Amino acid sequence: MKENKLPKGFLVSGVYSGVKRKRKDLALFYSEVPCKTAAIFTKNKVKAAPLVLAERQLKKNNLVSAVIVNSGNANCMTGARGMRDAERMAKEVAKALGCAEDAVLVSSTGIIGKFMPMDKIVGSIGHLVKKLSRKALNAAAEGIITTDRFKKIVSREFIAGGEKITITGVAKGAGMIEPDMATMLCYILTDADISRDALKKALSSAAAGSFNAITVDGDMSTNDTVMLLANAEAGNKTIKNNGAAFAAFQKKLNEVSKELAKMVVRDGEGATKFIEVKVLGAKSLKDAHKAANAIAGSMLVKCAVLGGDPNWGRIASSVGSSGVPFDPDKLEIVLDGVTFVKNGVFHPTRKKTDLVFKGNDVLIEVDLARGKKHASVFTCDITKKYIELNAHYTT
């Protein structure tokens, strides 16, 4: 990843404050010009303090100058003190940057139910601001991760009305050694000049095929956050929510989102295989997604993939219990290109069984023969390592 992939007008940094051991645990995303911002937060009823604060801020004032992210402590289930801590983080960053307090959003990930080590964080904000740079994308990407095995940065460029527009995202994946619930954090920065409506529409659409189409273990975090910040520094003509420029923006945003989401899955704890579950022939997109999710969420299917066993019986059973309507007598199951079930009955020619589920990437295709909609969900296998990481840990 070339450092110069940062969109115009953004500066970022990542430092070590001492919340976590040995790794950078604080990141800052800053735009010299305030950004229009779209965001998606967890649907979990139990929401961490910084998310409650950010939702409030975005409602009041949608122009964002900076986002500070800490890893190591989720600031969740910390009551009134947790809210005060989140507010103070925003305030201290605003002071150091010389911007409005409402223009600074806060994100946290890490352990639930411990008060934030405010002295460490506040004590590091000066350093964090001083480190802001056009060349610190790797440091910022490192500052937001917890147990991830690798940093996640994706960038795309395109031309709109003669101007080059850059979209660059960083994400934190599903590491869960500490009880941080597989929190997914993602910050996407762009220098596009784009209307607020278009920005919101584009993020919602991109998320449907990426962040909302991945599952590692079915658990939804208290801190999940995806933010898209646009500072208009590219100087293009404002992109509205339709037309060719919007389509180009949507396409590139989809690519960035999907690639980051796939990286999150590939980095699933203990995972050895990447699984795409594609459901075709559904009556509605919702049905396709629901059926794909049921298959991707099945422990038995994940175990089968781990074992390299093309166990179509488990796949059929999980579709059957998904609640999605289909005619079992027309079901078709194709694994890594080999047909195992046709018209609801197992296909006797199993010559290629040995070639299926043996690579690092696995494709499960299920045709419900009920309509024309299709959807994919991305997941990973489950291994003993996952159990080990999540069980043999003491608070």
Added chain:
Amino acid sequence: MKENKLPKGFLVSGVYSGVKRKRKDLALFYSEVPCKTAAIFTKNKVKAAPLVLAERQLKKNNLVSAVIVNSGNANCMTGARGMRDAERMAKEVAKALGCAEDAVLVSSTGIIGKFMPMDKIVGSIGHLVKKLSRKALNAAAEGIITTDRFKKIVSREFIAGGEKITITGVAKGAGMIEPDMATMLCYILTDADISRDALKKALSSAAAGSFNAITVDGDMSTNDTVMLLANAEAGNKTIKNNGAAFAAFQKKLNEVSKELAKMVVRDGEGATKFIEVKVLGAKSLKDAHKAANAIAGSMLVKCAVLGGDPNWGRIASSVGSSGVPFDPDKLEIVLDGVTFVKNGVFHPTRKKTDLVFKGNDVLIEVDLARGKKHASVFTCDITKKYIELNAHYTT
């Protein structure tokens, strides 16, 4: 288990036919007098042939003389040939017993997508009938299990109108080394004279607090079956669907069902701990059950229990993502009697942490503070052994 716990008028047997290696794989439950029968079948859209047949038979003629059960092959996704095989099993048993073909139900559990080895099964039916006895409950209980570590038999007696009534059930648990989807089979026999309505009502009610309140890995089988057969041989006055006699019947049926269901959970593959998740203070029974199910189904919670870690953060998060309405600021979480969360905030007194989740039985209590309904769901922890059993197996 004393063999004389079999209700009056029933004879049972269990033999080895060769479908499975080394273990009894065929069982027969027979009543000299045809039985009124209530049954619950899987809600999975993909349903095995014998279930389709049994549903059809029970609609046509509710009087059942016998149930034949084979383990080792599920007769599922086997198309028209599978249906003919199931019908033939019923026909051959009827011939050997001298009863109507429609009065013989068939159950199968085992591998999906292979045709039934009909020669082995048909060839053993004579022997199975010959072995029918008042003293073969253990053999029958063994005939229905697959990878279960122990047989599951529960019996209760009570007096109604001066007559002794016996209710005896056997079950097959959630063993899943072979891809048989954790199929749960349960046959409950009673000599009570009870109306068809009352029988149906009692089974539905008993299942809600037992078979429908357990989860091992969230996967629902293509072959799940619970049957309740009543032959009226106790000579009691017919039990109607209300009144004291019905209440007594319901109570004992609940006990038999709940105990069998708990045995199924305790025998969950690789399980080391039995977990009761109790959700209190819900607005409706449905909400309580849904929230309890979300907690019981969380991989992260199961891992935490395995590790002896009272990880209330994971529990709060899974309730939060269950979709059940509650006020996070009033949430209370009590683990093995120790309060960890009060009014939505972690409880700082954690002195007793070392005493929690250390025994074989674990109790998770969550109060939603939203109403007065409560429900329990029973589950087990997840271990590396589970992964091993379900992954390292080749079709």
